[in-house]
Amino acid sequence: MEHNGRRTFLGVCLGGLAAAVAAVTVWPVYRYLAPRSTRATAARVDIPEKEIPEGEAKFFEFNGASAVLVRKRGGGLIALSAVCTHLGCIVQWEKDKQDFLCPCHGGHYTPDGVVTAGPPPKPLAKLPFSVANGVITVG
Amino acid sequence: MNLLGSLLVLLLPLAVLWPLASFAAEPQEIVCIQCHGAMPGKIGEPVKLWKGSIHAENGIACNACHGGDPKDAANAMSPARGFLGAPKEAAIPAFCGRCHVGVLKDYLASAHGKALGKGGPTCVTCHSNHLVVKASLDIINEKRCSQCHSYERAKVIRAAMQETEAMIVAIDKRIAAYKVQGTDTESLEKGLFAVRNRFHTLFHNVDVGMVKKESAGIQADLKKIQDQLAALDDSRQKRKIAGAVVVSAMLLLALFAHLLRKTFD
Amino acid sequence: MALFKRLIDWIDVRIGAREIVAKELTGYLLPRNINAWYSMGSILLFIFAMQVVTGILLLIYYVPDADKAFKSVSFIMNEVPFGWLIRTCHAIGSNMMVLVLFLHMLSVLFMNSYKSPREFNWLTGFILFTLVQGISLTGYLLPWSQLSFWATTVATNSANAIPVAGPYLVEFLRGSKLVGPPTLGRFFALHVALIPLGMAAVVGAHLFFLQRTGVSTPPFGQKETANQWQGDGYRYESHPGGIPFFPNYALEDLRSIFIYLACFLAVVFFAPNLFFTSDSFLPANPLQTPAHIKPEWYFLANYQTLKIFPNEFIGLSVQGAAMTFLALLPFIDRTRERHPLKRPLFMICAVGGILLWVGLSVWGHYS
Numbered sequence: 001m002e003h004n005g006r007r008t009f010l011g012v013c014l015g016g017l018a019a020a021v022a023a024v025t026v027w028p029v030y031r032y033l034a035p036r037s038t039r040a041t042a043a044r045v046d047i048p049e050k051e052i053p054e055g056e057a058k059f060f061e062f063n064g065a066s067a068v069l070v071r072k073r074g075g076g077l078i079a080l081s082a083v084c085t086h087l088g089c090i091v092q093w094e095k096d097k098q099d100f101l102c103p104c105h106g107g108h109y110t111p112d113g114v115v116t117a118g119p120p121p122k123p124l125a126k127l128p129f130s131v132a133n134g135v136i137t138v139g
Numbered sequence: 140m141n142l143l144g145s146l147l148v149l150l151l152p153l154a155v156l157w158p159l160a161s162f163a164a165e166p167q168e169i170v171c172i173q174c175h176g177a178m179p180g181k182i183g184e185p186v187k188l189w190k191g192s193i194h195a196e197n198g199i200a201c202n203a204c205h206g207g208d209p210k211d212a213a214n215a216m217s218p219a220r221g222f223l224g225a226p227k228e229a230a231i232p233a234f235c236g237r238c239h240v241g242v243l244k245d246y247l248a249s250a251h252g253k254a255l256g257k258g259g260p261t262c263v264t265c266h267s268n269h270l271v272v273k274a275s276l277d278i279i280n281e282k283r284c285s286q287c288h289s290y291e292r293a294k295v296i297r298a299a300m301q302e303t304e305a306m307i308v309a310i311d312k313r314i315a316a317y318k319v320q321g322t323d324t325e326s327l328e329k330g331l332f333a334v335r336n337r338f339h340t341l342f343h344n345v346d347v348g349m350v351k352k353e354s355a356g357i358q359a360d361l362k363k364i365q366d367q368l369a370a371l372d373d374s375r376q377k378r379k380i381a382g383a384v385v386v387s388a389m390l391l392l393a394l395f396a397h398l399l400r401k402t403f404d
Numbered sequence: 405m406a407l408f409k410r411l412i413d414w415i416d417v418r419i420g421a422r423e424i425v426a427k428e429l430t431g432y433l434l435p436r437n438i439n440a441w442y443s444m445g446s447i448l449l450f451i452f453a454m455q456v457v458t459g460i461l462l463l464i465y466y467v468p469d470a471d472k473a474f475k476s477v478s479f480i481m482n483e484v485p486f487g488w489l490i491r492t493c494h495a496i497g498s499n500m501m502v503l504v505l506f507l508h509m510l511s512v513l514f515m516n517s518y519k520s521p522r523e524f525n526w527l528t529g530f531i532l533f534t535l536v537q538g539i540s541l542t543g544y545l546l547p548w549s550q551l552s553f554w555a556t557t558v559a560t561n562s563a564n565a566i567p568v569a570g571p572y573l574v575e576f577l578r579g580s581k582l583v584g585p586p587t588l589g590r591f592f593a594l595h596v597a598l599i600p601l602g603m604a605a606v607v608g609a610h611l612f613f614l615q616r617t618g619v620s621t622p623p624f625g626q627k628e629t630a631n632q633w634q635g636d637g638y639r640y641e642s643h644p645g646g647i648p649f650f651p652n653y654a655l656e657d658l659r660s661i662f663i664y665l666a667c668f669l670a671v672v673f674f675a676p677n678l679f680f681t682s683d684s685f686l687p688a689n690p691l692q693t694p695a696h697i698k699p700e701w702y703f704l705a706n707y708q709t710l711k712i713f714p715n716e717f718i719g720l721s722v723q724g725a726a727m728t729f730l731a732l733l734p735f736i737d738r739t740r741e742r743h744p745l746k747r748p749l750f751m752i753c754a755v756g757g758i759l760l761w762v763g764l765s766v767w768g769h770y771s
Contacts, residue, residue: 007402014395021388028486032461036484319682323482382673386666393662400655 044139057093066090070111079127079138080113086120169209171201188269231261245343276304299350306361307335313368334360433646434653435621441511443660450661451501458494468592470585473548474687492676498540499679500668502702505536516742517620520633523734528610530731535603542595553688554697557583565716629743705761708768
């Protein structure tokens with residue numbers, strides 16, 4: 001009986017400590033695998049104004065995702081997220097039609113990001129930007 | 140039967156084995172050294188001196204300063220191939236200053252530089268020529284300075300720089316110690332390099348007021364590097380504590396397993 | 405508890421789990437005089453599993469490209485959270501694997517467990533030994549440091565001593581005239597795919613042979629120490645009245661593994677640079693050979709052997725002969741007696757062999 005009590009006690013000690021060690025081991029592995037903060041891509045992106053002529057679009061990486069700057073016919077400038085709101089493909093600029101096409105399922109957006117056709121549920125997200133001394137700063 | 144081989148029982152080789160490292164990738168010797176290295180006296184001396192210099196350490200050979208063609212023995216010293224020979228005394232600062240641009244500027248602006256050609260010191264007066272070594276505060280000493288003037292002023296400058304110099308040397312040692320352990324010290328090294336350069340320009344100013352004014356800023360920058368090193372020390376310390384905990388946990392687990400095993404006898 | 409029992413019942417009626425447990429664990433009896441040396445195999449299995457896990461984790465950030473490999477390892481060591489821990493565990497684990505493997509082989513040697521009918525166990529073990537050396541050697545190159553580069557140059561260069569085919573063989577091993585990006589590609593494939601898969605397969609065979617022949621009885625503390633095997637027919641060596649594998653010996657295995665882990669982690673945390681020289685933290689430079697390139701400690705004896713013979717081919721042949729002898733040991737040593745103290749000649753040769761190996765290693769280290 002005493003033997004059994006001792007056995008149970010030691011079993012609990014061994015199992016408990018082993019479980020604790022296993023739990024502690026998970027932490028470094030989780031931290032090792034956890035996504036790293038996206039400081040690689042700056043939260044602000046500078047683009048010279050002359051890189052975007054009228055009617056053209058420029059794609060760039062912003063905050064770890066794709067974004068696009070468009071200069072509409074007539075000169076209006078706009079910065080949008082280039083990620084389609086349907087399933088996350090990257091939209092393409094159709095210069096001849098002056099609109100965005102998502103190649104995955106045929107979503108269409110105006111240069112302002114408003115959905116004109118296809119499955120996207122929401123317009124493309126607008127990004128804040130400012131223009132100073134011929135340089136466009138997004139973010 | 141198993142005797143002979145048993146001798147070799149633990150001489151365990153592998154399909155791939157290790158021979159002598161019989162190849163050394165020594166760089167090809169340039170013709171300047173081939174000839175001058177073997178010459179006696181004054182004409183061969185520079186090669187011996189150069190071999191102990193910081194230039195040799197960094198792969199800066201004869202032709203980097205003296206010009207000429209180090210690959211063509213016949214025309215090695217032809218002016219047509221850019222051979223310059225040895226500069227006249229007054230031309231020495233310009234000679235060295237082709238590479239050490241910033242130092243040349245500081246020197247020319249200093250009392251030393253202004254006395255060039257009027258008995259003032261040139262680069263080699265303090266640094267020597269072929270056996271030039273990494274500069275340190277030791278260059279400022281009574282024997283050298285009092286060749287031209289009294290040591291008093293130099294002593295004051297040296298004292299003002301002493302503390303910062305000691306900091307730089309100490310930080311350099313600590314960075315080197317981390318480097319050989321596999322720590323990525325690149326940004327630390329670059330930081331120290333920049334600060335050291337700033338500090339070294341003071342050497343050539345020979346202006347006590349300037350030295351005192353600048354030293355505070357330089358020491359503040361050095362402090363930043365020291366803080367980074369302190370953070371590294373701290374993380375290494377934490378690793379040791381964590382290590383002590385996990386090693387103890389393993390020993391405790393071994394003890395529990397052992398005791399539990401004994402209950403099954 | 406009742407729920408747990410019902411779950412076990414549910415499984416049991418389907419696959420007969422209790423029968424397996426009774427036969428392979430609680431009913432698997434081991435000799436009463438079994439000792440701690442018998443748990444070296446379990447430690448090795450544990451180390452192998454750990455190398456696989458840490459190796460897969462390293463693959464996440466490691467880039468097998470000559471231009472990027474060194475930087476990626478430095479990134480793992482300095483930037484990735486706990487990357488230093490995983491990389492250090494993998495690197496030190498490999499050295500520990502070789503060390504424990506030596507102990508495993510020594511215990512089998514001194515307990516004369518390699519004798520009939522266990523030739524297959526010895527042979528598969530010997531293959532594992534060469535595979536461990538191969539995986540260590542190929543893994544050594546991957547960080548693309550000065551040490552990696554030049555140690556691999558020296559190692560592959562030794563094949564030059566082989567007559568006629570030597571120079572081509574060297575080029576074939578390297579994938580190019582000199583060690584370079586092609587070498588990294590093939591060593592990487594060997595290190596992360598071919599050799600580990602081969603090892604897993606041979607470990608399977610090794611365990612299968614153990615299961616078929618049964619565990620050998622240690623010769624110590626026995627009156628009758630001669631080999632009882634007659635060779636007249638297959639017979640599983642059972643140990644009636646022995647101790648059950650589970651829980652008795654499993655706990656001893658566990659104890660050995662925890663003691664191993666304590667030693668291993670002590671090195672990882674307190675002497676992480678025990679097996680590294682400063683050359684392992686400099687990126688590979690094909691134009692500059694570092695001053696004192698030495699192989700890893702377990703290759704030092706081989707290295708020194710090649711140096712003491714005037715001709716590299718002789719040195720290579722001697723090692724090949726020693727290796728072959730070792731591989732064929734159970735076929736050469738056919739005496740029945742298994743107690744080492746009753747075999748003075750064997751003891752002299754075995755201890756002499758070990759001292760020779762240690763001596764050559766020390767000599768190689770200081771030469």
